[in-house]
Amino acid sequence: MNDTPATALPPTDRTRVRRVAENARYDRATLHAIIDAAYLCHVAFADDKGTHCIPTACWREGEHLYIHGSNGGRLIKWLGKGIDACVTITHLDGLVLARSAFNHSMNYRSAMVYGRFEPVADKHASLAALMDHLAVGRQAEIRAGNDKEFAATTVMRIALDEAACKVRSGPPVDDEEDMQHPVWAGVLPLVQVRGAPVVDPLNTAATPGYVQAWADTARAA
Numbered sequence: 235m236n237d238t239p240a241t242a243l244p245p246t247d248r249t250r251v252r253r254v255a256e257n258a259r260y261d262r263a264t265l266h267a268i269i270d271a272a273y274l275c276h277v278a279f280a281d282d283k284g285t286h287c288i289p290t291a292c293w294r295e296g297e298h299l300y301i302h303g304s305n306g307g308r309l310i311k312w313l314g315k316g317i318d319a320c321v322t323i324t325h326l327d328g329l330v331l332a333r334s335a336f337n338h339s340m341n342y343r344s345a346m347v348y349g350r351f352e353p354v355a356d357k358h359a360s361l362a363a364l365m366d367h368l369a370v371g372r373q374a375e376i377r378a379g380n381d382k383e384f385a386a387t388t389v390m391r392i393a394l395d396e397a398a399c400k401v402r403s404g405p406p407v408d409d410e411e412d413m414q415h416p417v418w419a420g421v422l423p424l425v426q427v428r429g430a431p432v433v434d435p436l437n438t439a440a441t442p443g444y445v446q447a448w449a450d451t452a453r454a455a
Contacts, residue, residue, distance in 0.1 A: 248348050249398035259399040262297075268323055268345040268399055269294045273368070277301065278320045281312045292323070293367040298391040299347060300360055310388045313351040321347040321392060329422040332406035333415045339402065341421060347397040354389040361389060369444040428452045 243249070243260045251258035259265075269275075275292040278285065288309045290301050299321060303310040313319060328341035354360050358379070365373035379387075406419050430452045431445050441449075 243395070243397055245398060246348075246396055249346065249396055251398055251400055254400075254402075257400045257402050259401055261399075262394070264343075264399045264401065265345055265347075265394060265397055266294065268325065268343050269299055269394075271325060271343075272323045275299065275301070275321050275323045277309060277313070278322070279309075279312055279317055281308070281317075291364065292321075293364050294394075295360065295363055295391075297394045299394060300354070300364070300389060300391045301351070302357075302361065302364065302387055302389045305386055305388050310390065313390055314353060314388070316350050316352075319349065319351060319392065321345075325426075326424050327403065328424050330402075330406050331419055331422065333408045333412040333417055333419050337406055337408050337412070339406065341403050341423075343399070343401050345397060345399045347392060347394060349392045349396055351390040351392045354391055357384055357387065357389045360391075361387070369448075371442065371444050375442065427455045 241262050243262060243265065245251070245258075245260055249260075269292070272292060274289050276287050276289050278287040280286070286308070290303060290309065293300050301309075305311075322344065324342060324344040326340060326342050330339040330341060332338050361379065361384075362373045365376065405421060408419065428448055428451045431441075431449050
């Protein structure tokens with residue numbers, strides 16, 4: 235994913251974390267890891283009909299987050315006007331059960347990116363990168379997009395220049411006066427697991443290595 239050195243992202247008025255500030259992360263390595271672990275992001279923006287938050291596929295190339303969509307879709311049409319947007323990604327890692335209701339929490343990794351999207355000229359290369367994000371080696375096997383399909387699709391990207399992450403891990407943090415309360419405390423972990431591949435009934439091709447690797451991971455889970 236075209237990594238760059240793990241430099242800091244100076245917080246801005248929009249990205250500075252004020253609530254539980256100790257969970258804030260402003261380094262590019264954390265931001266890259268959160269984006270690279272995701273297949274979906276949520277893009278928030280406002281148009282003449284109100285405020286919207288739309289889920290869409292995403293991937294990273296260097297210091298940009300990429301999305302794509304139909305030319306006629308609301309998301310692409312309005313982002314193409316150069317309006318402000320906010321992109322969010324969240325991975326939920328566990329439910330944190332404390333001894334008091336107030337101190338219950340969650341373990342998570344989240345990122346927020348602010349800025350304006352711009353269209354990508356080389357759609358072919360970027361959509362190939364999306365295929366490799368889904369499954370490395372897939373692009374070389376599939377039918378490539380034709381002129382009509384590429385003409386109907388817009389690829390856009392947003393710079394990772396104004397962003398912040400927030401991360402929590404570990405056990406509950408209880409008040410001292412609650413420590414003797416006789417209730418179970420701890421973390422209920424949540425993990426994303428790979429299921430066994432489901433073969434298309436009309437499939438005639440041999441199983442490629444990346445599908446076999448997915449299946450092996452699913453069996454080991």
